[in-house]
Amino acid sequence: MTVAVADLRAGPDTTGRASPADLLRYAARPLGFLLWYVRRRALAHGVVLGAVLAAVACSVGTHYAVKNLIDSLAAGPGGGEVWAAFAVLVAVLSADNLLWRVGGWVAAGAFPAVTADMRADLFRHLGGHGPAFFAGRSAGVLASRVTATANASYTTLHNFTWHTLPPAIAVGFAIALLASVDLAMAAALAAAAVVLGLAVACLAARGQPLHMSYAEKAAAVDGELVDVVQNMNLVRAFASFGRERHRFERVVRREVAHRTRSLRYLERLRLLHAVVTAALTTVLLAWAVWLWEQGRATTGDIVLVCSLGFTILHGSRDLAVALVDLTQYVARLSEALATLLVPHELPDAPGARPLRPARGRVTFRQVSFAYPGGAGPVLRGLDLEIPPGQRVGLVGRSGAGKSTVLALLQRFATPQSGQILVDGEDISRVTQESLARSIAVVPQDVPLLHRSILANIRYGRPDATDAEVMAVAEAACCRDFIEALPHGFDTIVGDRGAKLSGGQRQRIAIARALLKDAPILLLDEATSALDSESEAEVRRALDRLMEGRTVIAVAHRLATLGGFDRIVVMHDGRVVDDGAPELLARRSGPYRELLRLQTFQLAEAA
Numbered sequence: 001m002t003v004a005v006a007d008l009r010a011g012p013d014t015t016g017r018a019s020p021a022d023l024l025r026y027a028a029r030p031l032g033f034l035l036w037y038v039r040r041r042a043l044a045h046g047v048v049l050g051a052v053l054a055a056v057a058c059s060v061g062t063h064y065a066v067k068n069l070i071d072s073l074a075a076g077p078g079g080g081e082v083w084a085a086f087a088v089l090v091a092v093l094s095a096d097n098l099l100w101r102v103g104g105w106v107a108a109g110a111f112p113a114v115t116a117d118m119r120a121d122l123f124r125h126l127g128g129h130g131p132a133f134f135a136g137r138s139a140g141v142l143a144s145r146v147t148a149t150a151n152a153s154y155t156t157l158h159n160f161t162w163h164t165l166p167p168a169i170a171v172g173f174a175i176a177l178l179a180s181v182d183l184a185m186a187a188a189l190a191a192a193a194v195v196l197g198l199a200v201a202c203l204a205a206r207g208q209p210l211h212m213s214y215a216e217k218a219a220a221v222d223g224e225l226v227d228v229v230q231n232m233n234l235v236r237a238f239a240s241f242g243r244e245r246h247r248f249e250r251v252v253r254r255e256v257a258h259r260t261r262s263l264r265y266l267e268r269l270r271l272l273h274a275v276v277t278a279a280l281t282t283v284l285l286a287w288a289v290w291l292w293e294q295g296r297a298t299t300g301d302i303v304l305v306c307s308l309g310f311t312i313l314h315g316s317r318d319l320a321v322a323l324v325d326l327t328q329y330v331a332r333l334s335e336a337l338a339t340l341l342v343p344h345e346l347p348d349a350p351g352a353r354p355l356r357p358a359r360g361r362v363t364f365r366q367v368s369f370a371y372p373g374g375a376g377p378v379l380r381g382l383d384l385e386i387p388p389g390q391r392v393g394l395v396g397r398s399g400a401g402k403s404t405v406l407a408l409l410q411r412f413a414t415p416q417s418g419q420i421l422v423d424g425e426d427i428s429r430v431t432q433e434s435l436a437r438s439i440a441v442v443p444q445d446v447p448l449l450h451r452s453i454l455a456n457i458r459y460g461r462p463d464a465t466d467a468e469v470m471a472v473a474e475a476a477c478c479r480d481f482i483e484a485l486p487h488g489f490d491t492i493v494g495d496r497g498a499k500l501s502g503g504q505r506q507r508i509a510i511a512r513a514l515l516k517d518a519p520i521l522l523l524d525e526a527t528s529a530l531d532s533e534s535e536a537e538v539r540r541a542l543d544r545l546m547e548g549r550t551v552i553a554v555a556h557r558l559a560t561l562g563g564f565d566r567i568v569v570m571h572d573g574r575v576v577d578d579g580a581p582e583l584l585a586r587r588s589g590p591y592r593e594l595l596r597l598q599t600f601q602l603a604e605a606a
């Protein structure tokens with residue numbers, strides 16, 4: 001009973017979530033995908049189906065009840081037959097109306113709930129992808145595909161239940177009833193309806209590539225729009241809005257042309273069906289009158305034959321139109337699923353365990369790595385051993401592979417050979433969630449969600465109390481500037497923190513990392529884009545954050561590594577110099593060369 005009630009409930013179904021493997025089975029099977037979600041709410045959809053079946057039976061039965069009434073009237077007054085026939089007609093009419101409404105009421109909960117389940121599962125599936133997946137795709141296209149899946153599923157269910165199923169059942173019932181009057185006529189109409197239905201379905205299927213290509217072009221419009229909106233500052237800075245407008249209009253024109261081609265194909269099909277239906281209706285009417293002239297049918301029979309004949313012909317027309325529309329919705333669903341249901345690049349290893357609470361020892365053992373499709377190896381047998389609590393500055397020329405070291409440690413990609421260990425555990429054998437909990441990152445370009453400052457800091461530990469959030473904000477030197485904002489901690493930061501300065505964003509990231517309290521801290525150019533005033537504040541905040549943690553900091557400016565225990569110089573994917581900064585500065589080698597170069601550049605700039 002609990003299951004049955006849950007089945008009728010709206011909102012995402014969190015009990016029977018789809019695993020990535022479940023979802024991927026349906027990447028090329030849009031109807032199977034939809035059916036899978038319908039089955040998860042079998043009771044509700046069963047009620048809708050039952051109501052539609054019964055309602056259509058009543059609709060068709062109405063014709064028979066009218067024939068009965070006419071025959072009773074023709075027999076003349078007397079007896080209670082006329083009123084009995086009248087009562088049957090009223091009962092069938094009322095049941096017809098009521099059953100549609102029962103179906104509508106249950107469907108109003110069930111269909112949106114299916115789309116909620118789908119969106120929840122697709123969102124979860126998206127979350128399992130690594131950075132490489134998102135780097136290669138537009139955020140706008142991905143977001144719009146999730147919405148498109150839900151919309152296409154809803155319209156498919158709606159169309160099937162209210163526009164495809166009823167005429168299909170009506171045609172079946174009507175042919176069965178007609179057979180009680182004239183078997184030959186019923187057989188001929190059945191044959192015509194089947195041939196017509198099949199012809200339209202075949203032609204409709206042939207239009208699938210047209211609908212698919214329209215769906216792709218529609219997705220491209222969404223992607224283009226989001227890309228430009230996200231980069232509006234860049235567009236303005238280069239005074240290129242006019243150029244972007246032309247580009248957008250071109251993409252929209254292309255989408256409109258494909259949409260028109262797809263719609264016109266459907267219109268041609270409808271026209272073909274209308275012409276054939278008109279011809280069949282003429283034949284049917286002539287046949288009915290001929291039967292009456294022969295005295296082989298009563299007046300009521302003629303009325304029944306005519307109304308059932310119309311039901312069959314109009315039903316087959318409605319069915320054809322609905323089927324044609326359905327192919328378009330299924331094409332949209334298919335296109336969206338093909339974009340979204342891509343296997344995860346880096347799933348957890350089978351039987352992966354959570355990383356034990358770590359102290360922060362980091363080991364790279366003979367790690368070699370090349371990006372897929374990249375120019376060649378980026379890391380070549382890299383060896384690096386960092387004991388817990390050590391502060392290491394990673395330096396070297398641009399392209400040496402520094403950021404790649406940080407990316408591999410977070411398991412954004414897997415090395416082709418070698419091992420990366422945290423506290424002695426191979427990170428490819430532990431769950432990615434537990435690894436992420438052990439590492440805090442402060443990057444140069446701080447990602448912030450379009451939420452309040454409080455929510456953004458609390459992201460580091462969702463169960464932190466307000467007092468704990470205030471404490472880390474204080475330690476990260478951001479309390480003063482936050483409290484000076486009009487809404488203080490409740491200020492919404494704007495898209496990706498657009499309402500804050502670079503230094504303010506950086507300090508919020510530091511507060512967030514303090515709250516996370518992970519043993520390993522990665523700093524990726526955390527102070528490179530700041531002026532000296534905000535850099536001093538960020539430095540103070542960073543010093544507090546670094547206390548007692550293993551730190552790996554990628555830095556271009558060697559001056560930002562003051563107070564570090566160790567410097568590792570990378571060149572061409574290898575470690576070429578390694579030691580305490582004072583030691584490296586004293587002896588000739590790659591570090592001293594870098595130091596000399598930067599001192600020279602600074603002097604020149606001065």
Ligand SMILES: Nc1ncnc2c1ncn2[C@@H]1O[C@H](COP(=O)(O)OP(=O)(O)OP(=O)(O)O)[C@@H](O)[C@H]1O
Nearest residue numbers: 371373374375378397398399400401402403404405
């Ligand atoms: N996602 C990627 N796909 C393909 N190649 C990449 C990718 N990311 C980086 N690379 C390449 O790998 C090499 C090393 O890049 P990496 O970003 O690790 O260097 P880096 O030392 O951090 O450089 P910088 O100091 O300029 O940030 C570069 O040649 C770069 O072009």
